[in-house]
Amino acid sequence: MINDLDTDAASAHALFQSYDGMEGLVTQAAPAPTGAGWVRWRDMLTRVYPGLAVAGTIGLAATWLSQHYTAPVMLFALLIGMAFHFLHEEGRCVAGIEVSSKTVLRVGVALLGARITLSQIIGLGLMPIVTVVIGVISTLLMGTLAARALGLKRSFGILSGGAVGICGASAALAIASVLPRDRDIERDTILTVVTVTALSTLAMITYPLLAVSIGLSHVQAGVFLGGTIHDVAQVVGAGYSISPQTGDVATYVKLLRVSMLLPVVFGIAFLARRGAKDGPGAKPPVPMFLIGFAVLVAINSLGWLPKAAVSGASVLSSGCLVMAISALGMKTSFKALAAVGWRPIAVMIVETVWIGALVLTAVVLFRPG
Numbered sequence: 001m002i003n004d005l006d007t008d009a010a011s012a013h014a015l016f017q018s019y020d021g022m023e024g025l026v027t028q029a030a031p032a033p034t035g036a037g038w039v040r041w042r043d044m045l046t047r048v049y050p051g052l053a054v055a056g057t058i059g060l061a062a063t064w065l066s067q068h069y070t071a072p073v074m075l076f077a078l079l080i081g082m083a084f085h086f087l088h089e090e091g092r093c094v095a096g097i098e099v100s101s102k103t104v105l106r107v108g109v110a111l112l113g114a115r116i117t118l119s120q121i122i123g124l125g126l127m128p129i130v131t132v133v134i135g136v137i138s139t140l141l142m143g144t145l146a147a148r149a150l151g152l153k154r155s156f157g158i159l160s161g162g163a164v165g166i167c168g169a170s171a172a173l174a175i176a177s178v179l180p181r182d183r184d185i186e187r188d189t190i191l192t193v194v195t196v197t198a199l200s201t202l203a204m205i206t207y208p209l210l211a212v213s214i215g216l217s218h219v220q221a222g223v224f225l226g227g228t229i230h231d232v233a234q235v236v237g238a239g240y241s242i243s244p245q246t247g248d249v250a251t252y253v254k255l256l257r258v259s260m261l262l263p264v265v266f267g268i269a270f271l272a273r274r275g276a277k278d279g280p281g282a283k284p285p286v287p288m289f290l291i292g293f294a295v296l297v298a299i300n301s302l303g304w305l306p307k308a309a310v311s312g313a314s315v316l317s318s319g320c321l322v323m324a325i326s327a328l329g330m331k332t333s334f335k336a337l338a339a340v341g342w343r344p345i346a347v348m349i350v351e352t353v354w355i356g357a358l359v360l361t362a363v364v365l366f367r368p369g
Helices: 002-022 036-069 073-083 093-115 118-123 126-149 154-167 169-176 185-213 218-228 232-240 244-259 261-275 288-301 307-330 334-338 343-366
Strands: none
Touching: 036 073, 036 093, 036 307, 073 185, 073 307, 093 169, 093 244, 093 261, 093 288, 093 307, 118 244, 118 288, 126 154, 126 218, 126 244, 126 343, 154 169, 154 185, 154 244, 154 261, 154 343, 169 185, 169 261, 169 307, 185 218, 185 232, 185 307, 185 343, 218 232, 218 244, 218 343, 232 244, 244 261, 261 288
16 A cells, blocks of 8 residues: 555656646756767757747647637737747746747748749739839838938848838848847847738738729739738738739739848848958858758749648748747747837838838839739
């Protein structure tokens, strides 16, 4: 009888010890199997799996809410993640949250390349391509100038300008990953993602009404919507709310903007590395994930990726980005966001108005399609 009681007590202790591990308390490590390689992998997985599990769970919850309430999934992921900010302050989740916000993010950005082919870009004609290139570059410059005028860092102007000019939250995450790391970069990234998502949702509602009210053709409306709205999902929603033709054109133009992510982020990474030569700290790492992005664009353009692979890569990319934004949310507090004031939001409104006016003017003057 005594042995039975001892056995039950040991089992209960082990059970509650596993609960303690989930709460961030130190537990006694299990005996390591032989083999240094296995030990390293086991230790790494033990360190990161709690944070990865939390970020993945928040991402799933955000996806469910987005599907049921037709609201941006990135916004849900951010807000829910920020509610769990305490998990990043200490405990076993910290390492996994860091991996989610960096490594998982890079995987998601690289997989974006599977959505794009060169034939899609060439098929749009010259006018949309020139408009998109000028729009992206000028929005980056406008963001830098507006940030300087309002006393903000140049890095915030680049970050927000890239998010507004290219593809919203995905561009913000990609650009942030190659900017020099400082104490404000993650806060600025979260603020950019929150604001660009809100502005994109507002544009999704108002821009189709504007396009119809001023009499744009289906092709003109598609170029306007695809060239101005920030996030891919909102572009699709706005385009197909007018007509299938408008939706198709808007989607291709938006993918052209997404393809600008590669040269823009490479350029920012190059300038950041060159600027870090004589500065303090280590240089930003070479953005190998962008090479993966370019390789996937090339492979998909050659027709070597089957439709199932393209669809799977797109779903996996979206999942990785939602998971990464959940982790970034957990790394940021509401108090830190409230401390930045109105100036960053004003910068992003200026950028949004700029690219909207530029693309609308080009569409009206040159009449694509």
